[in-house]
Amino acid sequence: MKILISVDIEGVAGVYHSQQVRAGNPEYERARRLMTDEANAAIAGAFDAGADEVLVNDSHGDFRNLLPDVLDARAQVVQGKPRYLSMASGCELGVAGMCMVGYHSRAGGRGILAHTINSFAFAGIEFNGQPMSEASLYGALAGEHGVPVLMGSGDDVFIEENRALFPHAAFVQTKRATGQNSGVSLSPKKACEAIRAGVAEGIGRRAQARPLQLTTPLDVLLRTQTPALADLFCQWPEFERVDATALRFGARTVEAAVRMLNCCSAMSAMLR
Numbered sequence: 302m303k304i305l306i307s308v309d310i311e312g313v314a315g316v317y318h319s320q321q322v323r324a325g326n327p328e329y330e331r332a333r334r335l336m337t338d339e340a341n342a343a344i345a346g347a348f349d350a351g352a353d354e355v356l357v358n359d360s361h362g363d364f365r366n367l368l369p370d371v372l373d374a375r376a377q378v379v380q381g382k383p384r385y386l387s388m389a390s391g392c393e394l395g396v397a398g399m400c401m402v403g404y405h406s407r408a409g410g411r412g413i414l415a416h417t418i419n420s421f422a423f424a425g426i427e428f429n430g431q432p433m434s435e436a437s438l439y440g441a442l443a444g445e446h447g448v449p450v451l452m453g454s455g456d457d458v459f460i461e462e463n464r465a466l467f468p469h470a471a472f473v474q475t476k477r478a479t480g481q482n483s484g485v486s487l488s489p490k491k492a493c494e495a496i497r498a499g500v501a502e503g504i505g506r507r508a509q510a511r512p513l514q515l516t517t518p519l520d521v522l523l524r525t526q527t528p529a530l531a532d533l534f535c536q537w538p539e540f541e542r543v544d545a546t547a548l549r550f551g552a553r554t555v556e557a558a559v560r561m562l563n564c565c566s567a568m569s570a571m572l573r
């Protein structure tokens with residue numbers, strides 16, 4: 302049994318501030334170590350539950366945060382960008398399930414470091430009128446490949462948003478949000494213990510878990526942070542301007558929608 306573990310950083314215990322998630326300062330160097338420790342806890346949980354192969358997907362920022370020399374040597378790691386399946390890379394490689402570690406709630410919410418894909422560019426994303434988070438976007442992308450989400454960890458707002466979408470998954474709360482940049486966290490040690498147990502529990506329930514399947518084709522609504530970003534994205538002829546800061550487009554599959562969104566995210570670097 303092969304298991305995919307996708308690891309982001311904003312939901313990791315002890316992480317609250319943008320400095321901790323942005324490369325180039327000592328706070329980030331500590332936070333990426335905490336992220337790697339939670340990845341290792343998840344890897345251990347997968348092997349506890351009978352996995353014989355584990356793929357770890359580095360799913361934050363430029364996708365090269367996990368410290369390869371500190372990662373459990375039994376796992377293989379997917380790093381670097383761009384890549385078509387982004388935070389779900391590896392789900393095309395015959396995995397039995399996906400675990401989401403260190404995830405966070407969607408843009409516009411009150412969760413710790415809440416955002417969707419790109420906090421500079423995107424204010425919100427809807428698929429067929431439903432607000433999407435990174436967990437629902439990439440859970441649906443994995444679902445398109447027949448892969449169910451088995452486990453998720455992050456703050457209480459992340460869990461609230463996703464419990465109904467992945468009803469058989471095991472959720473682990475690493476911290477409770479009291480604001481975008483504040484909350485109450487488990488110690489990293491306790492968070493790792495809970496993640497290890499949660500991954501094993503989620504894998505244990507995999508027979509009941511179903512891949513998340515969205516109705517396609519998708520009507521995608523993208524709300525941008527500024528009118529200038531919407532001006533830029535609407536250079537793409539398939540995009541229809543809705544208002545100053547919103548545009549919409551159609552996509553045949555979740556993968557097509559995710560790839561178009563990630564192209565917009567890359568384009569937005571022009572306006573930084």
Ligand SMILES: [Zn+2]
Binds near residue numbers: 309310311360361362
């Ligand atoms: Zn992230």
